[in-house]
Amino acid sequence: MSDAKRLFFAVDIPAAIQQEVIHWRAAQFAPDAGRPIAAANLHLTLAFLGDVSEEKQRVLCELAGRIRQPGFTLTLDDAGQWLRSRVVWLGTRQPPRGLLQLANLLRSQAARSGCYQSPQPFHPHITLLRDAGQAVKIPPPGFRWSFTVNEFVLYESQFIQGRTRYTPLKRWTLGE
Numbered sequence: 001m002s003d004a005k006r007l008f009f010a011v012d013i014p015a016a017i018q019q020e021v022i023h024w025r026a027a028q029f030a031p032d033a034g035r036p037i038a039a040a041n042l043h044l045t046l047a048f049l050g051d052v053s054e055e056k057q058r059v060l061c062e063l064a065g066r067i068r069q070p071g072f073t074l075t076l077d078d079a080g081q082w083l084r085s086r087v088v089w090l091g092t093r094q095p096p097r098g099l100l101q102l103a104n105l106l107r108s109q110a111a112r113s114g115c116y117q118s119p120q121p122f123h124p125h126i127t128l129l130r131d132a133g134q135a136v137k138i139p140p141p142g143f144r145w146s147f148t149v150n151e152f153v154l155y156e157s158q159f160i161q162g163r164t165r166y167t168p169l170k171r172w173t174l175g176e
Contacts, residue, residue, distance in 0.1 A: 004051040006157040007169070009064065009106045010043040011074065011099070013126065017145045018042050021076075021090065025128050028139045034088055034129030041166050044074070044126050046152060047106035049115045056113055057169075061154065063109040064172055071150040071174040072098030076126070079138050088132045089125035099124055102152060102174075150174050 013021070018039040025036065049060065078091045092099075103122045111117045129136075154170045 003054045005054075005057065007049040007052045007057065007060075008155055008157065009046040009049070009110075010153055010155055010166075011046060011149050012151070012153055012168075013042045013044070014147050015039075017076075017147055020145060021126070021128070024139075024143060029088065029129065029136055033134075033136045034086070034132030036129055037127050038163075041164065042126050042128075043153075043155070043166065044124055046103040047110045047115075047117070049110050052115065056115070057154075060110065060113055060115075061170055063113070064106065064152075064154065064170075067102065067105055067172065067174075069098060069101055069174060071148055072096040073146055074099060074149050075144060075146040077141070077144045079128075079143070080125075081132060081136055081138060083132075083135065086130065086132050087127050088129035088136055088138075090128050091123065091125040095124050098174075099149070106152075 021042060022036075022039045052060065074096060075092055075094070076090050078093045079089065080091065081088045100122065103124070107117050107122065151171050151173050153168045153172075155166045156169055158165050158167065
């Protein structure tokens, strides 16, 4: 599969909020807590697609283009750690219905198109740290960022010169 690309659908985090989150993360977690995710790579994955052929990508893009739903407000006000996957994350205490609907649609379309989908329930989150092998102290409630989500994006994930880069390939606008 020489034309395969590693793809996922995601929600972008506005640049200003990316920077605020990066500063907050630096103040909340020790430098050795884990490997920090670059500001430009902060996103909320809706559906991971894996290695996808050009033909399957075309089909998935066509299906994504048929989605009709309004935008929604996303509030980031929760954090946690998954010790097993060694990830520290930022998330939402009350995921908006629009976010859950969008993720469910994209995940079901991906599954029907032959892209493996985890049987785990969707847990909307932004990965802050990877390789967090030890338990970290999670900041107390009180942090909060909100923004309007008016689009979703198909990204390609590439490992280039020792770094992971996410390249947006296509965007779709939400709205009736």
